[in-house]
Amino acid sequence: MIRAQGPDATMDDIAAGASVTKPILYRTIGDKSALVSALSESLIDQIDRSVNTASRSATDPLGAFEAAIRGYVVAVDADRNLFLFVNSAAPGTDQFRRLVDRSAASMISVFSAARKNVDLDPDGARAWAWAIVGALQVVTTMWLRDDERDLDALVRDVSQLLWSGLGPTLGGRGGASARDLTPGA
Amino acid sequence: MIRAQGPDATMDDIAAGASVTKPILYRTIGDKSALVSALSESLIDQIDRSVNTASRSATDPLGAFEAAIRGYVVAVDADRNLFLFVNSAAPGTDQFRRLVDRSAASMISVFSAARKNVDLDPDGARAWAWAIVGALQVVTTMWLRDDERDLDALVRDVSQLLWSGLGPTLGGRGGASARDLTPGA
DNA sequence: GCTCGCAATTTACTTGGAGTAGATTTTTTT
């Protein structure tokens, strides 16, 4: 029902869509944040599957990474209303924190292990995972609203940023300096 | 008033805080989203100043970049209630889009120019800026809630990710493969 | 110096969505 109705679906709508009255809906699922929580798990599973399937076919690490990013975007795009509904929590709320934690969980273990291999503090994996969750969330949200720029270009650009960083572009002699960076809120 | 009361400040609270009644508040500022919009501009200015001041003292590009990231986090930390209030828009709303656009604006021109210098399509600058806005927003939000882990570690980790990317860590032989990545929503 | 009319302000309302209590129906048990 949410898939049809979009992120503005109200609890009455959802109850009606399920041919059920509100108290029953509430007895079944708890409250709205529990519903969002449950749906976010399901969406994350879906994304995981898409990501894993996509990256499995690649041969080199970078290719796999790019495929993973593409898998994420494709999965979200295929279920955009669910994505928007699940992302209806504002940053700063508990619900947001839980969502980010859940999304980051599997990345954290990967990064943690990888960082150990190159003698980096494994604790930094949390920040990395958060950053990537945020980057993907915002990029995808903005892209969805801009209604369908080129998906391939998006995937390429984001992959490049996350894989190689800004250094190769900004660090080069003669280029713009990082001092001009003015990231906002 | 918002600074004291936090992101849950209601319009009644704000009006009361300003020793004014609600209709006056509304006649003055329009509506809540206009208030958020105005405050976001002011916060972004504040962050810009902090970022620029910080990065100006660095000598090499990477140092400047790290200083910029630190400037961002420090500015947000110094005004965390305003940050949370301004970030009370859920992803997917128009308000969120405007905020991201505003935050990304100054980065886009820098990246666009830098990308031209290294023969990359300048259009990709938008995606890069979005990604960085998202990464910083989420990282900082999560960090604020976790109440004061080590700021230096956070800045180091995030800078490294955005500057050098995951490649050096994940790409190395014997390390974990990107195929294990399962980013969530 | 008083009153009438206009402008600013304030109180008290409407709206809309989340969540729930109490009336009602249905089912089960004796």
Add this chain to the structure above:
DNA sequence: AAAAAAATCTACTCCAAGTAAATTGCGAGC
């Protein structure tokens, strides 16, 4: 077949955003 127990539905409360209508205060005319 009747009464009790369980499920369901109607109709409510609550809270925050936003607004309309009542009120107060203030300046111009007599």
